[in-house]
């Protein structure tokens with residue numbers, strides 16, 4: 001299988017061009033290639049497919065092999081892949097995901113994509129759609145939740161995939177390896193959840209760490225940054241435009257109230273191309 005290792009703010013995936021490759025068991029392949037000791041090493045695997053509804057279609061898998069519905073850093077890297085490898089010459093493209101069709105604006109410098117601005121669509125607060133069960137509440141905004149004997153306040157949002165945004169005093173001394181799985185597998189989330197821990201710096205800047213469903217702590221999460229920026233706005237912690245500092249870089253998130261949509265702007269980076277034999281692994 002030919003692949004390309006790429007990352008967005010350090011959120012790294014193995015990208016496979018499925019116009020040319022066929023993967024029999026993508027869940028098992030994702031789990032294997034993601035392994036940082038026995039595989040290639042990544043937060044998961046992302047397949048680029050043809051689409052009959054958009055220019056391209058994304059299928060994304062976490063490092064535990066589970067399939068996710070949307071990936072903000074992933075769609076930016078797909079934009080870079082399809083342009084840089086000549087699958088398109090357009091600088092405005094659409095990508096079909098299980099979390100809806102996304103529109104992307106590509107910035108090209110010296111013939112290569114460097115930055116991508118994505119229309120991430122409207123944030124969804126409807127508890128049933130996220131999904132989250134919190135008493136009979138229709139929305140979960142700034143609600144108390146007890147984790148590890150401590151009370152946190154959580155705001156739940158879907159960006160095509162489920163997020164729980166939690167405000168903390170400092171993200172630097174967070175015991176994320178211990179806390180992350182407790183949020184991820186909390187009974188209020190029937191499909192598990194991606195959890196963002198947010199430290200507010202000022203009315204347009206936050207620091208974020210994320211514990212991703214199916215992948216653990218990652219250096220960045222695009223959908224998570226969007227959910228967090230919107231949670232900050234809802235809870236009056238920031239305005240509509242938020243610079244999110246992640247462990248692996250920065251994302252600029254802007255909420256366009258008129259269009260009721262969130263824009264995410266950030267980098268997309270290629271690391272290397274490679275080839276791997278999966279016949280024995282998947283046998």
Ligand SMILES: N[C@H](CCC[C@H](N)C(=O)O)C(=O)O
Pocket residue numbers: 011062067068069070071072073074161162194212213214215218220221222223224
């Ligand atoms: N890192 C991704 C999100 C992956 C979400 C995945 N962990 C799930 O929903 O299961 C991002 O940049 O948006």
